[in-house]
Amino acid sequence: MVRLPLTVKDIRQGERLGALLRRARGGRSRLDVALEAGVSPETLRKIESGRVATPSFPTVAAIADVLGLSLDRIWAEIESDRLDSACALG
Template sequence: MVRPPLSPAERERGRRLGELLRSARGPRSQAAVAAASGVSLEALRKIESGRIPMPAFFTVAALAGALGLSLDQVASALSAKSDDVRRTA
């Protein structure tokens, strides 16, 4: 099965997710957050860099939990800016 290409808005949302996770991680290392969340270090690196713009729900939930973020906070941070992107497009 071939996936359809991601839209520019989906790619932008992935970049913003990466920024949110990096910001919430603060001075902690990626390795520490990966270990605390049960997500592989490589997956975390790719998500933070935007190379995985649409990670699985449970991956996001595990990272959010390890970083002290609620899923509401994550959704709010990403949807608020998505609305801005739609208004300017």
């Protein structure tokens, strides 16, 4: 399977996702959150830093569950770039 190159939108969404997860994690250790979500601490670090811009849905869902985030909130946060761009154009 060939992966398509990431778009600027993908990269921005990944950065927004990472920032949201870091904020939601707060003072909890990355290790504790990762283990509770069933992902490696390295995976969580890469997502939080934006190095993995398009993590799998089950990974995001597991981390969101541990952090008490709804998937709707995550989607709204990472899609806010689209809304910002549309407002700038409108």
